[in-house]
Amino acid sequence: MFALLMLFSGCSATKSVHEKKRHLRHSAPDQAEIKLKSMNQTQKIKQMFIVRPQNQSASQTGGVILFSQDMNDPKALISSLQNAASTPLLAGIDQEGGTVSRLSANPALTNNRAFPSPKEVFMQKGLKGTADEASQVAKILHSLGFNWNLAPVADVSQNQNSFIYDRTLGQNTKTTAAYVAKTVCAIQKQNVAACLKHFPGYGSAGDTHTGFAEEDQMDLKPFKAGIQNGADTVLVAHVVIKSFDPQLPASLSPKIHDLLRKKLGFKGVIVTDDLAMGAIRQFAENQRVCPEVLAVKAGNDLIMSENVDSGTAAIEQAIKDKQISQKQINQSVLRILKLKEKLGLLK
Template sequence: MMKKLFSLITLFAVAILCVSCNFENSSSSENVINTTEHQNTTVQPTTISEEEKAERRIDKLISEMTIEEKVGQMFFVRYPDIDAAQQVTEYNLGGYILFGKDFDGKTREEITDNITSCQESAKIPLLIGVDEEGGTVVRVSSNENLRETPFLSPRDTFANGGWSAIEEDAAQKADLLLSLGINVNLAPVCDVTSDYSAFMYDRSFSGDADEVSRFVKKVVEISSEKKLGTVLKHFPGYGNNEDTHTGIAYDNRDFSAFTETDFKPFLEGINSGADCVLVSHNIVSCIDSEYPASLSKEVHNLLRNQLGFDGVIMTDDLSMGAITDYTGTENAAVLAIKNGNDLLCCSDVEEQYPAVLLSVQNGEIPVEQIDNSVKRILKWKQKLGLIE
C-alpha cells in the first residue's frame, strides 16, 4: 500500500514539473516574440543629406567665432601696398580684391606667393577677387607675364566668334585666375546699355536684355563648374547713367524699364547659380529717391523678395564719390549693413571695421543680422571649396 502511494506521489510531482516547464517555455517564447516585435518597430534614424551636413558645419563654425571674427568676414577690401598678411590677422578679413597695380610687372611666382602668404595668415580662407571683365577692365591679363594678350571685351569676343567664343573666353578666364590663387571674378556685367556715349557701354555685352541674359548664363555656369566665384553687377541695372566713381548718378527711369529690361540678366544669373550680387551707387528714383541703391533698404528688399536672391549682397566700393558725397560724416559701412548688405567693398578698412564692430557691440546692429550675413559668406566659400 505504501509503495503504491509513493508511486502516485511521484507521478503527481512529475506532472507538476512538466506543467511548470511548459509555462516557462511559453513565457520565454512570448518574450522572444515581444522582443522581436519591439526591434521591428524601433524608429530608424533619419538620414541627413550632404547639404544638411554642410550647413551644420557652417553653423558650428559660426557658433565658435568671436564678434570680431564675424565682422571681419564681412569685409572684402582692396589689397594694401604693405603688410597685407598682417592686415588679414588684424581685421579677420573675409577677402581681398586685387587691382591692376597688384599685378603690374610682377611674375606669376610673385603673385602666387603674395596670395599664399595672405591665405596662410587667415583663420578662415579668404575670398581673393579681381575685376577681369575683358576690354577696358583687365586687371590680370594686362600683364604679359600672365597672358600673351589681354582678354577682349565681351562685345568684341562675341563679334569675333559668336557664342562659342564667349564660352571659351569664360573658361580661359577661370583657368587663369584659379591658377594664380584667385577664386572670385567680379563679373559678369549684367548691365543693358545701348548708348555709345554711356559710361557702361564698353563694359556691357549688349543693348538687348535677352542677349545679355544669355551671356550672363553662360559665364556663370562655366565659372561655377570650375569653382570660380562670380559677381553679378551692377544691380539694379546701370543703364546709360554717368560714372559714380566721381559723384552721385540719378536714374529717373520708370520702374517698368527695370522689370522689362534691367532685371532680366540678373534673374538669369541668379537662376544659373551666381552666389553674389553687387549693388551700384546710383540713386534709382522709382525705387528709392533718397538713398543710393547700395544704401537703400528698398533696393535690397526688392532683390531678396522680388528676385528671390538668397546669396551674398555686396556693395560697390564705399570710398567712391557717390557714397562719400552722400554720407558725409556718417559711416558708410554701418549704413550699408543696416540696409541689407552682407559684404563690404572698401579701401579704408582701418576706419570702417572699428565703426561696424562698435555698432554691433552696442546693439545698434543686431548680432543675428551679422550671423545671417556671415552664414551666406561662408556658404559661398564652402561652395568654392575653400572650407569644408
C-alpha cells in the first residue's frame, strides 16, 4: 500500500518542491498574469481555441494540433506557426503509440523507429517499460517542437471487443492507474504537457446501464492517479453518462466538469474532444446554441474547434447576455497561460 501511494504521489511531491522554490522568488514576475492583463476580450477568447495548423486564425489561438498529414516537416511547420503567433502556441499531437501514432506517417522523422502501443510495451516490459517508452517519445516530440502530447489514454478496458480496447493498457483499474501515474511523470519530465483522456472514461462509462458509483470505482481511479501526479491537461469525451447527467454529453456537462474540478481536485487545463463531431454539432443545433458556447458554459478551458471567428463572436454575445462571466473567461485563459509559462513559452 505504501509503495502504491508513493507511486501515485511521486511526481506531485517533486512538483510541490519546485513550486515552493518558485514562490520564494518574489522578484520573479508572473508572466501569465502580466500577459492576461495585456489582452482584450477577443484575444482572451481566441486563446481558448485549439485548431488545425491550416486554420487562418491559428496565430491568434491558444494552440494547434497536428495530425498524420502534417508530418512532412512538423518542426518547420511548428516553428513557422510560433513565429507568426501573437502569444506562443501549445503545439499538440496525439502520439499514443500503436493504432494512434501520428509520427508513423513519416518514418524518416525518427529513423524508422517503431511506436508500439502501451499494451504491447507493457506485455513485454511491464510498467517500467511503458514509462521508459513514454519518456523517449516525449523527448522526440520536444525535439520536433511539440510541447503537448494528448496522452496517456486513461480509459479502463479489458474487453477486446470494445472500440477503445486497443488504445488502452488492457489491464484492470489498479494497474491502469499505476500506468497513468508513471506515464504522466515520464512525459512531463521532458517539458511536454501530458493529457489524460477520455474523461470520465470510455470503459464502464460507455455502458449506460452502469451506476455511477461503479464508474467511480472503475473509471475515475486512473484519472485520480494522473491528477495526483500533476497532469497538466484533461480531455473530456463526448460520452453521455445517463446515471450522472442524462441530458448532456460529458464534454458539454457542467456536472461532469464539477466532478473533475471539485471531487478530483483538478486545477489544470480542461480541453474538449473535437467539437466537429457530428453528434455534438447536431445536439447544439437542436438546442439552438453554438457548441463553442455550450463548451465554455460547461467549464472547458480549451475548445477544439475550427470555428474561431464565429465561435468567438458567439461567446462574446453570451458574455453580453450574462450567460458566461468575464471572470470565467479570465480564469480559463489564466490556466492556459500558466501552462505556457510552465513550459517556458512565455518569456
